Amino acid sequence: MPFLELFDETLDINSTENYELSVQISPDGLSFCLLDSIRNKFVLVRSFGADENKYLSADKISELLRNDDFLTKRYKKINCIVPSSKFTLVPTPLYDPAKKDEYFSFNHILEEDNIVLADKTSDPDAFLVFSVSKPIIELINRFYPGVHPHHHIKLLLEHTSAIRKRVNGNYIHAHVERDFFNLIVFNNNILKFCNSFAYRNISDILYYVLNAFKNLGIKQEETIYFSGLTEKYDDLSSSFSLYIRNIKFSKPSGNFTFSYVFNDTELHRFINLFNVVNCE
Numbered sequence: 001m002p003f004l005e006l007f008d009e010t011l012d013i014n015s016t017e018n019y020e021l022s023v024q025i026s027p028d029g030l031s032f033c034l035l036d037s038i039r040n041k042f043v044l045v046r047s048f049g050a051d052e053n054k055y056l057s058a059d060k061i062s063e064l065l066r067n068d069d070f071l072t073k074r075y076k077k078i079n080c081i082v083p084s085s086k087f088t089l090v091p092t093p094l095y096d097p098a099k100k101d102e103y104f105s106f107n108h109i110l111e112e113d114n115i116v117l118a119d120k121t122s123d124p125d126a127f128l129v130f131s132v133s134k135p136i137i138e139l140i141n142r143f144y145p146g147v148h149p150h151h152h153i154k155l156l157l158e159h160t161s162a163i164r165k166r167v168n169g170n171y172i173h174a175h176v177e178r179d180f181f182n183l184i185v186f187n188n189n190i191l192k193f194c195n196s197f198a199y200r201n202i203s204d205i206l207y208y209v210l211n212a213f214k215n216l217g218i219k220q221e222e223t224i225y226f227s228g229l230t231e232k233y234d235d236l237s238s239s240f241s242l243y244i245r246n247i248k249f250s251k252p253s254g255n256f257t258f259s260y261v262f263n264d265t266e267l268h269r270f271i272n273l274f275n276v277v278n279c280e
Contacts, residue, residue, distance in 0.1 A: 002029075002049035008259035010036070011043045016073040019043075022276045023071070023144075024081040024152075025136055027055035028178045030064050033273050037076050040256045044070070045270060050178075058135035065143050072143070079276040080140050080149040082117075085180040085196040087130035087153055092120075095127045103129045119151045123161045124191050128154055150279060153194070155272040156184060156227070158279070162253065163225075164189050170218055173250065174209060175271075176228035176236070181205055183212055192216060202239050210243060225250045227268040254278045 011034070023032040031047040048064055050056045056064075065071050086108045095103075097118065104116045114131045121128055128151045140149055156175055164171035164186045171186040185193035193216060197208045213220060223246035230236045232249065240247055252267050252274035267274065 001051060002047075004045070004047040004049075006045050006259075006261045006265060008041075008043040008261055010259075013069060013073070016070065016075050019075055020077045020079070020277055021070070021073075021075040022079040022081070022273050024083065024273050025061060025140065026083045027057075027133065027136075028083070029056060030061055031270060031273055032071065033270065034070065035256060035277055042256060042258045042262065042274065045262070045265075045273070046070070047270075058133070058139060061136065062139055065139065078144050078147050079279065080144060080147050081152055081155065081272055081276055082132045082136060082140075082149045083152040083177055083272075084130045084132050085177070085198065087128050087151060087196065089121075089124070089126045089194060090129055092125045092127060100127075100129050104131060117149065117151075119148075119154050121154050121157050123157065150276060152272045153182060153184075155275050155279070156182065157191075157194075159250065159253065159271065159275045160184065160186065160225075163250075170216075170222055172218065172222065172224045174205075174224060174226050176205070176226065176230050178229060181208075181228070183209060185212070185216060185218070202236050205236065206239055206243065209240075221245050223248055227271040229269065231266045231269070 018038050020035040020037050021032060029047060029049040033042055034044040036043050088103055088107050090103050100118050101116045110131055113134050115134045115137060116129060116131055119128045130151045140147060160171060160173055173184045175182045180196050180198050182196050193212060199205050220243055224244055225248050227250045237247055249268040250271055252271050254275060254277060
């Protein structure tokens, strides 16, 4: 099982009531970080990934949640994130909570043992209607009762808000998960495109992005921002650099800092985990 851990020497397991816990849970892996709310500094990140071509079962996730020395402690605040490739955006004036399953079914088929949830976004003013594994939601309710799980697109949209308001023209963001990626495009701060694509290889990602560029009239000289499971000089970014001149990696932004132990870490890989602390 792939594992990553970074922690500051000031981390104190007996002071977790001064910390904010953010945890992301999916069959692809379990990751969490701790924010020291007194200093507004991230002091720990820990990640358990599924093995290649495998997924974490609900029982395995439960075992990780139950046995980790930090995940069962009391915290000042707890945030949960559930990545999901299947979602629909519904403008707030049109949204009826009693019809969320109906909205979802316009674009997707609800898989067996999945349920439909909703998450409010402020910019744009809409509701994200998405599906998630019922066993995972049951785990969240059991370990973190009363905590509303956020869809990862909400965090990406809110993260881009300050940046795209300073951009004239297009703001383009690609977020890569293990089996799917999201492409978000704003033009003059108006959402023009937000979708999810399943992929098997880098060529798939290139095809979908370049096709979207063509259909939206975006020039390949424009800047694209990446986050998630990619990094500088890897196969994905190297392949994109052959077609798109300006590639940048999004950095977490907010009223917080990072311990020095994060200095050599590609922070964009955990961008949603860090940015969820900005949510009210």
